[in-house]
Amino acid sequence: MSNIGLNLKLKIWRQKDAKSKGRFETYEIKDISPDSSFLEMLDILNDELIRDGKQPVAFDHDCREGICGMCSLYINGRAHGPDDDITTCQLHMRKFKDGETITIEPWRSAAFPVIKDLVVTRNAFDQILQAGGFVSVNTGGVPDGNVIPIAKPKADESMDAAACIGCGACVATCKNGSAMLFVSARVSSLALLPQGKIEGARRAKAMVAKMDELGFGSCTNTQACEMECPKNISITHIARLNREFLCAKLQD
Numbered sequence: 001m002s003n004i005g006l007n008l009k010l011k012i013w014r015q016k017d018a019k020s021k022g023r024f025e026t027y028e029i030k031d032i033s034p035d036s037s038f039l040e041m042l043d044i045l046n047d048e049l050i051r052d053g054k055q056p057v058a059f060d061h062d063c064r065e066g067i068c069g070m071c072s073l074y075i076n077g078r079a080h081g082p083d084d085d086i087t088t089c090q091l092h093m094r095k096f097k098d099g100e101t102i103t104i105e106p107w108r109s110a111a112f113p114v115i116k117d118l119v120v121t122r123n124a125f126d127q128i129l130q131a132g133g134f135v136s137v138n139t140g141g142v143p144d145g146n147v148i149p150i151a152k153p154k155a156d157e158s159m160d161a162a163a164c165i166g167c168g169a170c171v172a173t174c175k176n177g178s179a180m181l182f183v184s185a186r187v188s189s190l191a192l193l194p195q196g197k198i199e200g201a202r203r204a205k206a207m208v209a210k211m212d213e214l215g216f217g218s219c220t221n222t223q224a225c226e227m228e229c230p231k232n233i234s235i236t237h238i239a240r241l242n243r244e245f246l247c248a249k250l251q252d
Helices: 038-051 123-132 152-162 169-173 180-191 200-213 224-228 236-250
Strands: 006-014 023-032 101-105 114-116
Touching: 023 038, 123 180, 123 200, 152 180, 169 180, 169 224, 180 200, 180 224, 180 236, 200 236
Parallel strands: 006 101
Antiparallel strands: 006 023
């Protein structure tokens, strides 16, 4: 691999706060190592802006290990950028060409308002979880691993659903701004386990109602959410959520 640095043009969304009108601003950055991560490249840009007495670009990040989902950015028209099964912090500059223009935007969703520049608030996800994404009944102390028999396929599917990091790529990618993949993953992770079945009906109704209240769009099964999810959450969980929700409604 060539060690020649990349010279790039960055077209970045700048917005002072939620009430201000935003705009794209263009920056040039030179000699970026292809082995740098995307966030390291933004760090370098911000160092240059600060030295020039300018406001740095605000962007979210935390673990930088693909675990927390905080680093969510829309890059060249794709959630988390031009790579598969990764978060933005796992994206490397070798995915871009020398002289390329990179367009960087925040998540675009009415439910995720911009705080500043590339930072949005995803409190809507927290509110959905608070509506029912938990087990509240007393299930006793923590049992030994084999006390409650759970078929391995069910346990594996539950763990796959629980891998969702709540980054919001599904919402940002969906043409309707739907949160169905996120909600269904949270519902599935509990619905597949004995501990979660007791409150299954209440959970499905409450979380879907909160999702609708917060302004997320409807799911039209285009599978865009699944394609861009960094954790490969399957839309089969959406089918389970629909079943859980319909069964709950029939019980009313």
